[in-house]
Amino acid sequence: MHLLEIKDITYRVKEKEIFSGLSLAVETGEVRAILGKNGTGKSTLAYLVMGCESYIPTSGEILFEGKVINDIKLHQRARLGITLAWQEPVRFEGISVRDYLTLKSKEVDPSGYLEMVGLYPELYLDRMLDKSLSGGERKRIELASIVALEPRLAVLDEPDSGIDMLSMQDIINVIDALKKNGTAVLLISHREEIAKVADSASLICNGKIVCSGNPEKVAQYYKSRKCEVCIEEVCVYV
C-alpha cells in the first residue's frame, strides 16, 4: 500500500482543465521531487493533497494509506499526518515564533528546529511571526515548524524560493530531518537543482505526470525543455 496515491485525477476550474488523468504514488519515507514549469499546476497539486478550501478533484481519487481522502477536511488530513508548507507563508500578529513551533505540542523544544534552518533561537524565539520578519526568515521558520510537526507526509511548495533565498544546505538539512523521522516529502519546485536531494522525481506538464524515476534523469529532461511556461501543448518528452 502506498502512503499517498493520486489516482487518475481531473481538476477543472470553470472551463480550464488543470489536471487530466494525473496519477502519482509516494511511499513512506520517500522524498519525491515534483518538477514543472510555471503554470503547470504544481501548487494546485499541493492544495489538492492538503485539502485546501475549494480544492476537490473533479474526478479521480486521492488516497492516504489506502483510504480515500477526497472528502476529508484539511484539519482532519493534518491529523492523519499530512501537512503543507506554502510557497509564501502567511504572517500572524501576536503569535511568537516559540508559540508557532509549539502549536501541536507544548512539550516540543523549538530551539533545535530553528538552528536546523540557520536561525539563532535566542534571537528568534520571542520574535513575532509578523511583517517584521523578512520573507526568507519567515520561510525558514515555516520549514522548521513542518519538521517540528513530525508529519507522515510533508508537502513543500517551492521551499527554495523566496525574497531572501534559502541555501540548498538549509533545504538538505530540513529534508534530512524529515527523513530521519520517516516522513515522506513531496518536494515541489520549478528548479531542477532541487531534484538532487530527492530519492525520485516526477515531471508535471500539461496536467499530467509525463515522466518519473531517477531524479537526475528527470532533471535532465526538465532542463532541456524548450518552453519556459506551459503553453498547454503535449510535452515532447512524453
Add this chain to the structure above:
Amino acid sequence: MSELEDLMKAFGDSGGDKNILVNRDIAHLVASGHKILSMRAIEGLEVKAEETVTGIVANVRVMEGTIIKNPIHLCFGILHKKGLQEIKMNVRLERGAFAGFIAHCIFPKAEKVRHIMDAVVEIGESAEMRYSEVHYHGPYGGIEVIPKADVMVGKNGRYITDFSLISGRVGKLEINYTVSVGENAVTELTARVFGHGNDSIKIKEKVVLEGNNSKGLIKTRIAIEEKATAEVTGITEGNAEGARGHVDCMEIVKDSAVAQAIPIVKVSHPLAKVTHEAAIGSVDKRQLETLMAHGLTPEEAVNVIVRGILK
C-alpha cells in the same frame, strides 16, 4: 471581608498583583464606587484625591525630573450589580519626568453600572508617560463605560497608552481620546477589545500633530462575535513640518457582528504626512488553513488568530 479586600480579590482574579498595597515603593490609588479605599504617594509624586457624591476627583503630579521606577497602580471598580462611578483625573508630568501607570477597572458583577472617566493629561517637555488600562466587566454586559481624555504632549515628550478589554463582556463602551502632540513629541494609542453578545464598542481617537517632527500612531485591534457591533474612528491631523502620523485599524468579525472603521486623515502642512490602513473582515483564510495544516481544528485556529491580534 472589607470592601478593600473584596476589591483586591477581584483585582487579583483579573490578573492584578495584590502586593501593590503592601509594597511601600509602589504608589497606588484604589477606589470603589465613590469611596477611596487606599492611596499611597512616593517621593516625587503628589496624589491628591477626594470623594464626590458620584465618584472621585484625583490630581496627580509627577515632579520635574522625577523618574518613577515602579508603575503607579490605579484600581477603580464597582463590586455591586448596580452603581455609578465618575472619575475625574488631572495628571501632570513636569519637565523631564517619567511615570508608568497601570490602571485596572473592575466591574465583575455589573448588571446596571455606569463608569465615566474624564481625564486631562499634561506631559511636560521631555517627559514620558506610559499608561496601560485593563478592564474587566464581568459576564453580563450590563455596563456602560465612557472614558474621555484630553492630552497635551509637550516638546520632546512621549505619551504611550494601551487600552485592553479582552476578557468577559464589554457592555457599552465609548472611548473618546484627543491627543495634541508638540515638537519632536511622540504618541502611540493602542486599543484592544473583544466584543460578544450585543456588546457595543465605539472608539474615537484623535491625534493632532501640532509640532514640527511630531509623530503619532493610532492602533486598534477589535474582534467581535455574535451580535456585537464596533465603530472605530481614528483621526490624525498633520499640521506641521515633518509631522508623521499613521492610523492602523484591524477588526475581525464573526457570526452576525457588524464592524465599521472610519479613518480620517487631514494634512494642513505640505511637509506633513499621514497614512492609514484598515482591514475588516472574517479571519484570513490562508492564516486559518496554515494553522489547520498544523493540526488545529477550525475553532482552535480562529481562537489562536483572534487572541494573537488582541495580544
